[in-house]
Amino acid sequence: MTATLTTPPQTTDDAPSPKPKQKVPLKHRLNRFDVKASPYLYIAPFFVLFGLVGLFPLGYTFVVSLNKWNLLTGPAGFVGLDNYVAELTDPFFWNSLFNTISIFLLSAIPQLVIAVVIAAVLDQNIRAKTFWRMSVLIPYVVTPVAVTLIFSSAFDEKYGLINNLLTAFHLDPVMWKTETFPSHIAIATMVNWRWTGYNALILLAAMQAVPRDIYESAALDGAGPIRRFFSMTLPSIRPTMIFVIITATVGGLQIFTEPKLFNPTTATPGGPQRQYQTTVLYLWDLAFNRQNFGKASAVAWLLFLIIVLFGVLNFLISRRIASGEARASKRSTARRLARINEQRNSIPVAASEPAETVAAPRAQPDDSPTQEHRS
Amino acid sequence: MTFSRRTTRIAAIAGAAAFALIATGCSSSSTPASTGSSTDPITLTVSTFGTMGYDDLYKQYEADHPNITIKATNIDTGDNAKTDWQTKEAAGSGLPDVQAVEEGWLSAVMQVSDQFNDLSKYGANDIKDRWVDWKLKQATDKNGRIIGYGSDIGPEGLCYNKTDFAAAGLPTDRDAVATLFGGSSATWDDYFKVGAQYKAATGKAFYDQSGFLWNAMVNQQKEGYYKADGTLNVDGNADLKALWTKLSAATSSGLSANQTAWDWGKGKAFTDGTFSTFVCPGWMLGVVKGQVTSAGGDASTGWDFANVFPGGAANWGGSFLTVPTQSKHPQEAADLAAFLTDAKSQAAAFGVAGTFPSVTAAQTDPAVTGTNALSTFFNNAPIGQILADRAKGVVAQFKGPDDSVIQSQVFGPSIQEIDSGKADGATAWNDAITLLNQLVVNK
Numbered sequence: 001m002t003a004t005l006t007t008p009p010q011t012t013d014d015a016p017s018p019k020p021k022q023k024v025p026l027k028h029r030l031n032r033f034d035v036k037a038s039p040y041l042y043i044a045p046f047f048v049l050f051g052l053v054g055l056f057p058l059g060y061t062f063v064v065s066l067n068k069w070n071l072l073t074g075p076a077g078f079v080g081l082d083n084y085v086a087e088l089t090d091p092f093f094w095n096s097l098f099n100t101i102s103i104f105l106l107s108a109i110p111q112l113v114i115a116v117v118i119a120a121v122l123d124q125n126i127r128a129k130t131f132w133r134m135s136v137l138i139p140y141v142v143t144p145v146a147v148t149l150i151f152s153s154a155f156d157e158k159y160g161l162i163n164n165l166l167t168a169f170h171l172d173p174v175m176w177k178t179e180t181f182p183s184h185i186a187i188a189t190m191v192n193w194r195w196t197g198y199n200a201l202i203l204l205a206a207m208q209a210v211p212r213d214i215y216e217s218a219a220l221d222g223a224g225p226i227r228r229f230f231s232m233t234l235p236s237i238r239p240t241m242i243f244v245i246i247t248a249t250v251g252g253l254q255i256f257t258e259p260k261l262f263n264p265t266t267a268t269p270g271g272p273q274r275q276y277q278t279t280v281l282y283l284w285d286l287a288f289n290r291q292n293f294g295k296a297s298a299v300a301w302l303l304f305l306i307i308v309l310f311g312v313l314n315f316l317i318s319r320r321i322a323s324g325e326a327r328a329s330k331r332s333t334a335r336r337l338a339r340i341n342e343q344r345n346s347i348p349v350a351a352s353e354p355a356e357t358v359a360a361p362r363a364q365p366d367d368s369p370t371q372e373h374r375s
Numbered sequence: 376m377t378f379s380r381r382t383t384r385i386a387a388i389a390g391a392a393a394f395a396l397i398a399t400g401c402s403s404s405s406t407p408a409s410t411g412s413s414t415d416p417i418t419l420t421v422s423t424f425g426t427m428g429y430d431d432l433y434k435q436y437e438a439d440h441p442n443i444t445i446k447a448t449n450i451d452t453g454d455n456a457k458t459d460w461q462t463k464e465a466a467g468s469g470l471p472d473v474q475a476v477e478e479g480w481l482s483a484v485m486q487v488s489d490q491f492n493d494l495s496k497y498g499a500n501d502i503k504d505r506w507v508d509w510k511l512k513q514a515t516d517k518n519g520r521i522i523g524y525g526s527d528i529g530p531e532g533l534c535y536n537k538t539d540f541a542a543a544g545l546p547t548d549r550d551a552v553a554t555l556f557g558g559s560s561a562t563w564d565d566y567f568k569v570g571a572q573y574k575a576a577t578g579k580a581f582y583d584q585s586g587f588l589w590n591a592m593v594n595q596q597k598e599g600y601y602k603a604d605g606t607l608n609v610d611g612n613a614d615l616k617a618l619w620t621k622l623s624a625a626t627s628s629g630l631s632a633n634q635t636a637w638d639w640g641k642g643k644a645f646t647d648g649t650f651s652t653f654v655c656p657g658w659m660l661g662v663v664k665g666q667v668t669s670a671g672g673d674a675s676t677g678w679d680f681a682n683v684f685p686g687g688a689a690n691w692g693g694s695f696l697t698v699p700t701q702s703k704h705p706q707e708a709a710d711l712a713a714f715l716t717d718a719k720s721q722a723a724a725f726g727v728a729g730t731f732p733s734v735t736a737a738q739t740d741p742a743v744t745g746t747n748a749l750s751t752f753f754n755n756a757p758i759g760q761i762l763a764d765r766a767k768g769v770v771a772q773f774k775g776p777d778d779s780v781i782q783s784q785v786f787g788p789s790i791q792e793i794d795s796g797k798a799d800g801a802t803a804w805n806d807a808i809t810l811l812n813q814l815v816v817n818k
Contacts, residue, residue, distance in 0.1 A: 071465050072487045092813075159640035177635070178795060265637035267586070267787030274788075288458050290780055291483070292818060293465070 058304070065297035071287055083298035093299065095274055096282035097306070099184065103259075103278060104252035106188035107195075112248060114192070115199035116241075120229055122200065123207040133204070136197035147194055148261035152177075155186045155262075177263045183276040190258045195251075199244050206240035207233055242318045249314050253307050256280040279303050417704055419711055420471035421447045424456035426661060427475065427526065427694070428727030432720050436711060443707060453477040464490060470699040472708035473715075476523060478693045481513060482774040484523075488516035492698040495521045497709035505718065509771035510733040514695050523695030524716040527730030529656030530765035531591055531689040534663055537754065538677035539651035543576040545569070549756060553683035563592065563618070566652075566685035567625040573651060580632035583639060583650045585622055586790045590782065591654050592618045594772060595689035600782070601775030607815065609781065610808055623793045623800025633794040642670035645678070655680060656691040657731030657762045664752045673752075680756040688768035693733060731762045738763045777815045785810045 065083050068076045087093045122132055139147070154161040155176040163173035176186045210233060218228050234241075259276045260269060269285045270277025277285070279299065287296035423429060433445045448471065450456040457480045463469035464487060476484050484491070493499075499521045503511055506525045514523035533556065537547045546555055557565035570581035582588060593599045593615065602608045609615065625631075632650040639645055645653075645666045653663065660680065667676050696712035698705050714720060721732035722740035726747050732738050743759035750758045788810065789803040798806065 070486075071461060072483060153641065156635075156638075156640065158634070159643050178791070263635065263638075265635055267636075267783035267790075272788050272791035288461060289784070290777075290814065290818065291461075 061297045061300050064293055065295075065301050067294050069292075069294035069297070071291040071293045079294070083295045084302065087295055087298050087302060092274060092277070092282060093279075093302075096270075096277050096279040099180075099259075099270070099274075099276050100253055100255065100278040100280075102184050103187050103191070103255060103276065104249070106184055107191040107255075108245075108248045108252050110188075111192045111196050112199060112244065115196050115203055115244070116234075118196065118200040119203035119207055120233065122204050123233075133201065136200050138197070139194050140198040142194070144190075144194060144257045145261060147190055148258055151186065151190045151193070152262050152264075177266075178272060178275065180275045183262070183271060187255075187258045187262055187276055190262075191252075191255065195248070199248070202244055203237060203240060206237035210236040238318075242315065245314055245318055246311055249310050250307055253303065253310060254280050256284070260284070279306075416442050416444070417707055418444045418446055419473065419704060419708055421445060421473040421475075421711070422450065422456065422459070422471040423447065423475040424450040424453050424477070425658075426728040426730075428724035428730060429715060429720075431727070432715055432723060436714055443711075445711070453479060457483070460484075464699075468701065470701040472698065472702040472704055473712050474697050474699055475526070476695045476697050478513065478529070478695075478774075479779055481523075481695065482776050482778050484697070485516055486776055488518075488520065488522050490700055491520075491522040492700055492702065492705045492709065493520035493522065494524065494698065494709055494712075497698070497706055498713065499524070499709075502713060502717075505716070505734045505736065507733055507735055507766065507769075509769065510693070513771045523697040524712045525733035526694045526696060526716050526721065526724070527658060527692075528733040528766060528769070529658060529690050529692035530731060530762050530769055531654055531656045531684050531691055532761050532765045533681045533683050533685075534653040534655040534660070534678055534753075535681055536648070536651040536677045537679050539577070539579070539648050540573075542648075543573045543651070545573060545576075547679075549679050549681045549754075552679075552681045556681070556683045556685060558683060561683050561685045561687075563621055563685045567621065567630065570625060570630040570652075571628065574629055577648075579648060580650045581630040582652050582654075583632050583634040583644060584636055584790070585626050585631050585794050586636050586787070587654045588622055589619070589786060589790060590691060591684075591689045592622065592686060593782075594691055595686050596772065597770060599772045599774070600778050601773055603773045605773070605775060607775070607811075609785075609811055616804065619804050620800050623803060626793045627796070627799065631794050639666055640670075642666035642668070642672075646670045646672035646676050653678075654684075654691075657725075657758070658692060658729055660749055660753065660758060661729035664749060667752075674754065677754075678752070679754045680758055680761060682761040682764050684765060688765065688770075690766075690769040690771075694730075725759065729758075731759075731766070738766070777818075780814060781811065784814055 064075075066078060066080060068079050068083075070076060118136055122129070122136070126132065153159075155163075157163060157173065157175055157177055160176070162176070166173055174182045176182045214232060214236075215228055218232055223231065255278050259271075259278050259281050262276065263271065266272055268274060268277070269289070270281045274282075280303070283296050283299045283303065286292050286299060421429075421433070427449070429447070433447055437443060437445055450459055456475065457477070460470070460474060460476070460480075461483070495503075503521070507528070510525035510528060511521070514525060515521050533552075535552055540547050540552070546552055553561075555569060573579070573581050596614060598608055600607065600609055632644065634640070634644050634649065640649075642665075644650065645663065653659075655663065663678060667673070667678065696715060698708040698712060702708045716734065718732070718734045718736035718740060721730075721734050721737040722742040724730055725732055725737070725743050729749050732740075732743060737743060738759075744757065744763070745759070746755065746757075750756055785807050789798075789807040792798040792803045792806065793800060
């Protein structure tokens with residue numbers, strides 16, 4: 001196509017057109033077409049699949065959400081944004097959102113903190129490395145259904161292991177399955193148990209990629225293990241941290257299996273009074289128990305928007321932290337350079353030579369004030 | 376914390392499954408639709424749930440019909456089977472040739488009854504005298520199409536624990552127990568009176584939780600959550616309100632053990648005397664046995680089955696075998712469903728799973744009335760005979776499209792409130808009405 005486009009200006013003067021066409025034989029044109037089009041063809045399968053299983057359902061869900069739509073009997077009229085309005089004023093929707101965010105915070109924060117600590121420990125030169133690395137991954141290998149079964153019986157109110165222990169110590173049993181906050185903790189515990197090791201391994205992989213000689217030189221400079229961890233390890237694995245935080249956010253906001261199976265026999269999914277009904281569980285309940293496919297789709301879209309919002313927010317925050325730290329370290333480096341220069345300038349050149357060599361080793365242990373200053 | 380990181384793998388698996396489905400879909404559509412010639416090899420898919428006791432019957436049917444292969448899928452619970460059916464129904468593909476439907480979600484099925492074959496076109500009229508008449512009526516839609524063959528029904532009797540009754544100084548013989556509760560004219564007042572007596576003697580709860588009692592109370596009304604004309608029948612229903620008051624008063628006085636239904640501490644509550652009576656439709660006998668066994672108990676735990684039920688005859692549950700229009704072989708599927716629900720098959724299934732037959736001839740079959748493993752567990756109670764007795768006078772109640780939502784989501788929270796002592800009966804009733812307005816009236 002490009003060939004025919006470029007040729008016309010030349011051919012307009014001379015009446016016969018076949019001549020320039022001969023200049024670009026079919027083989028060349030095919031060649032050029034190949035060069036231009038092939039890359040698109042190579043990546044097409046992804047986009048076709050994405051369109052099929054990603055974009056189309058998204059769009060279709062949106063269409064459904066604009067209609068009154070019974071799961072079984074199908075569409076019953078266009079209602080515009082009514083489903084969204086109805087959901088945004090439905091206390092159960094807000095209840096589910098509160099539960100989701102509460103469980104998400106209770107799981108994501110401890111989980112990531114512990115994962116970083118575990119990763120840092122595994123990053124050290126310990127014995128039987130592979131054994132420890134494999135063992136932190138074991139919870140992740142166990143199917144979530146099994147995890148939930150075990151935990152839901154441990155958290156049972158009347159016969160559960162945890163309440164039995166509590167009563168053995170003459171404490172009041174906790175209503176893990178019927179009270180809001182305890183049930184959130186119980187569910188967050190399951191999530192943490194399952195995902196901490198997984199996150200730890202990802203973070204460990206990132207830590208392993210940090211060049212060892214940086215640590216060596218830092219150690220030579222007198223930085224202790226904690227200082228090295230905060231000033232070198234953490235900043236170096238920042239991109240991985242952002243990845244882990246964002247995937248944890250998306251996953252945390254879509255939590256379903258754990259609350260669904262925590263008390264599977266309850267009449268209302270998510271606790272008798274919807275104490276731990278998360279948004280996805282609410283969505284499922286709307287679609288499959290109440291057959292309201294339209295509203296369920298509206299909830300799905302609202303959740304999608306909320307996740308995007310959280311994702312962007314998290315990204316911005318983590319990037320800000322990242323650049324903020326970079327700025328801070330730049331500033332402190334500048335300050336230190338300035339100080340050194342000052343020292344250099346203040347000391348008379350002739351007398352400085354022996355004094356500096358004596359002072360230098362002393363200066364290193366005295367490094368702690370600057371550390372305080374920096375933090 | 377689950378989906379995002381699993382998404383890729385799940386997508387891969389789902390993709391594979393989808394392709395497999397497409398592939399099987401293609402293959403099944405490419406086989407020529409049967410045109411009455413029963414010599415072509417045919418595969419019939421059957422989807423059931425729980426324990427329906429059909430496995431041996433499938434083998435027998437295959438042996439009698441060499442051209443038919445049965446591919447059976449059994450889903451663990453009725454609820455999961457409902458989700459499975461709904462998803463495939465909404466998607467418009469994937470349903471089996473024979474789909475088992477539970478009474479609890481029959482109303483949802485009736486919303487789309489045109490998606491099921493009218494079995495009277497496939498021989499239902501020749502066999503419709505098999506069933507108790509109300510069972511057939513339940514399976515008939517408003518246009519008079521018969522869309523399901525009844526399998527079991529759920530007449531309710533009373534399970535009680537002999538050992539606990541003896542400890543409370545109550546009679547333990549099952550006939551004496553039936554008399555104690557008022558015999559053929561037993562009322563809920565009688566039941567709660569005995570409960571108070573039991574509580575006074577032992578200090579323990581009488582029933583596991585209020586939900587099953589409420590379920591029985593509603594089920595034995597002539598009209599339940601819906602009137603026969605399809606309008607809602609909860610708000611301002613004096614009968615239901617009176618029953619609720621009765622139930623919540625008894626519960627508040629400590630007769631309920633506030634157990635989690637279907638969990639019961641993994642069965643432990645059945646063996647440690649937490650409660651001593653339990654409402655038992657036929658199929659529940661198998662559940663009780665399973666619960667007791669899983670908690671390490673056996674027949675000596677003392678459960679027995681009495682021929683009495685407070686408030687009169689009640690039915691809970693029961694299933695139907697339907698033939699969705701998606702089936703490529705409706706005639707063969709209908710034949711199989713007819714076979715699985717004939718008297719001999721139902722009697723055989725009762726022996727395996729305790730599902731009480733809805734076919735009248737099967738109810739008097741020696742396999743049902745005689746002893747079996749289940750009756751041995753219940754202190755040699757003649758469970759088949761008792762259930763046949765309890766089935767008398769049961770009326771089919773009209774179930775509206777939101778019946779299960781009202782049962783589980785409107786009254787479920789309120790029942791939990793009274794069981795756990797969070798609210799008194801009147802408050803809990805008002806909460807239920809609020810939920811009703813929110814979930815059903817203004818949905």
